[in-house]
Amino acid sequence: MELAPESDAVSAASAVRASIGFDQLRVVGEALYWLESRPSYGSGPTLVRWSADDGAADVTPSRFDVTSSVHAYGGGTYAPSSDEVWCAGANGLYRVAEGNVSLMLEDSSSFGDLTIGNGELLAVRETDDGDALVAVPLVGAPVMRVLAETSGFFGAPRPGPGMLAWLRWSERDMPWDSSELWVAPYGADGFLGDPVKLAGGPTESVVEPRWGPDAALYFASDRSGWWNLYRWDGESVEPVAPVAAECAAEPWELGYVSYDFLADGRIVMVVQEGPRHHLAVVDRAGAVAPVKLPYTSIKPYLAVRGASVALVGSSPQVAPQVALVHLGDEPRVEVLARAEHPGLDGLTLSTPVELRIPVEGSREVVALVYPPTGAAPDWCAPVIVRAHPGPTASCLVRLDWQAQFFTSRGFAVVDVDYTGSTGYGRVFRQALYGRWGIDDVVDCRAVAEFLLTEGRAVPGAVFIRGASAGGYTALQAVAQDGPFTAATAVSAIVDPERWAETVPRFQRAHATRLHGGAGRVHAANIRRPVLMIHGTADDVATADDVRELADELQARGVPHELMLLDGVGHYVATSAHAARALEAELAHYRSAMAAMASG
Known part of the structure; x- marks a missing residue:
């Protein structure tokens, strides 16, 4: 199986450095404020102030974390x-x-x-x-x-x-x-x-x-x-x-702040339908009119400035940026800040395709499929199915440099809005309660099997990965028969009942409602190689559980690797070790493919 040349690929370090984030927009008078996360700096968020006269400037020193x-x-x-x-x-x-x-x-x-x-x-x-x-x-x-x-x-x-x-x-x-x-x-x-x-x-x-x-x-x-x-x-x-x-x-x-008030009495708000967001304006009579913008993902941080609204928007071709949208007859976008991508600008990108795939029980699941970068229309490739965290989060139609890291190496990456995701109403969001590790796995497996049936996925080269709650989904997916060749679990939950005791106070009720489905991940059931990546300072899903699972897998001779990141918390993707973790995940998939080819 021939993958893309390494020289044409997005490096792990570049993928992490490019993942600059903007959050918590606020407006005071004519000035805008926001928090800016810069992974390459190795520090926490910096407060930034913008004005039309002075542009953007840091408000807090680099040594201080807001x-x-x-x-x-x-x-x-x-x-x-x-x-x-x-x-x-x-x-x-x-x-x-x-x-x-x-x-x-x-x-x-x-x-x-x-x-x-x-x-x-x-x-x-x-x-x-x-x-x-x-x-x-x-x-x-x-x-x-x-x-x-x-x-x-x-x-x-x-x-x-x-x-x-x-x-x-x-x-x-x-x-x-x-x-x-x-x-x-x-x-x-x-x-x-x-x-x-x-x-x-x-x-x-x-x-x-x-x-x-x-x-x-x-x-x-x-x-x-x-x-x-x-x-x-x-x-x-x-x-x-x-x-x-x-x-x-x-x-x-x-x-x-998902909505705010314009100076003329109208309301501007972010609307989510499935994995996509758009901006809408509500007039005094309650009529809702969409605003045409170059963004498919908008964070819940709006800040009105007169007749304009500031937002954090992105799309598959546009990394997150702070923009001021002037809401006239023809909306005009003024970009105030954007993530700089030295060495990445001008690269060919993989653009996701949205699929609705039937699942057992007359359900359907939405998936975002990123083809290999530059792939032909009839592409067939190794596939990485990703289960998002939460599990009440959702897939987002935006530029994801860590997905591009894999697609630039010949993989297809597939994000799944499995049962429990937000964007589909209250009933769908609550449908995973008591069935965690069951319906989410069924949904991810259905997506993988659909891609195999359609000739898009290479047999023996279909992987599943997830972080946090998605890590639990990934581990349960390889604890049963199915299409997955190997799994990567980042900051994973292993035992829902124990997690309900150790999870921070805020999330205890969530842990209680979710468990009762598949239960603990048992080493005796693991049927495929697993890579577990975990921070030793994780206070949401403690590292003790993955250490114990790794010991049990070792005793049973099940192929596995445990990468412990010293001092890292729950968010591995934004840590100083994120590039290392990406390289380890790539090596894990390549090793599994080599083992399948030689076996």
């Missing part, structure tokens, strides 16, 4: 004003002014969803015992006040006209399953009055509350089966723009 571990996944880690920025970091809350960073409040807790209101900084504070809504004065002594407490979780403290809105969900729930929207009087004295629940409950997820310029409270709810936009006018709740699509993102992080 980051938070609130609810394990962070979010809402900074809040800007006209001349200062308050942000979360190691050891507490910080103030950034004129390029200097000073500790505002020392506290070992985790903070997130930072918001300015009534002359004070509002935030969610998490400890081992639960969450609190807290307030810290912006001037004078930084004495923290607790506004509300819960043994569960809080999110989105949003000050409005004499009111404060926030989200709450119990420790027995995930916010995408069951969450509640509360409001209470919030006056100049800085204390809350009696709270009232407006929406949410056991069968409803409410996310992203925001006060509109009309003094109404807006939020997204999935009461219709889709996260759609609703409005509370002080008396009743009404739908704003019903559509059969997701108008909010699955809330793994705090601080998402």
Whole structure:
């Protein structure tokens, strides 16, 4: 089997260096702020400020990480004003002014969803015992006040006209399953009055509350089966723009902004349909009009600036970039920041094709197929099936340099939106509960078998890989008969029951609802070679489980490799060792193909 020449391929180091990320857009006056992750720098996110006069410039020094571990996944880690920025970091809350960073409040807790209101900084504070809504004065002594407490979780403290809105969900729930929207009087004295629940409950997820310029409270709810936009006018709740699509993102992080308000009273929002996103504008009558843009993936971080909206967009041919979309009769895109790709610009790229593939039980699954770079229309190649993490995440139609690393070497890469993925409504998102390791594996296997039947996949060269929850899917896929030749499991969960005990507080309810399907990955069932890549500092899926599985595989003589990355957490793909991990994965597949050819 002849693969692409190495000289024409994307190097692992280049694929990692090119994976610059932009997050958490905010606007203050005429200025825009965002967080920029630069894997090649080996540090955490940097806060960047952009203005029309000065362009983009770093606000925080390279030695300082604007980051938070609130609810394990962070979010809402900074809040800007006209001349200062308050942000979360190691050891507490910080103030950034004129390029200097000073500790505002020392506290070992985790903070997130930072918001300015009534002359004070509002935030969610998490400890081992639960969450609190807290307030810290912006001037004078930084004495923290607790506004509300819960043994569960809080999110989105949003000050409005004499009111404060926030989200709450119990420790027995995930916010995408069951969450509640509360409001209470919030006056100049800085204390809350009696709270009232407006929406949410056991069968409803409410996310992203925001006060509109009309003094109404807006939020997204999935009461219709889709996260759609609703409005509370002080008396009743009404739908704003019903559509059969997701108008909010699955809330793994705090601080998402999937919609915002234009100066003329219209609403701009991100809409997800399957693996694709688009921007839409909602007029005062509730009519939804799509905005034609060169992006197929848009992050849930919108920031309106007058008649324009800033966003983070990408497509299969365009790496993530910060863009200002001027919403006239003919929308105009002004790119403010883009990932630079020294040595990669001008390369031929593999563009994914979306397939809908039938699965047992009259279901179908969506897959994004990246052909080998430069392949002929009738290509047939080794195939890598990828199970995304989450498992409530989804495939994204965007430039993925790590996929290009493999396609430039003659592989096809296939992303699968298996059962449980977001983008297909509440019922589909919850369908994996109690069937984890079963239906997700069935879906991935169906995609692989379809490609084999169609003559696209080379028999004996079909692989499966996944990260986190997707790593569990990959391991279970080679613990039974099927088309897969080998598996790669990155930051994998091995034992759902044990994971439910060790997983961070935020995700315990998720672990409880997911397990009950295939159960623990047993070494005795593994039938194909496996590569496990894991960080020793992973606090979401501890390395102890993969060490134990590796020992059991060793005792049984099952081909395997365990790559432990010292000091790396759950996100191997953005670590300093990411290039090493990619090279190891490539070597794993080549070794499996060589063994099949010689056997």
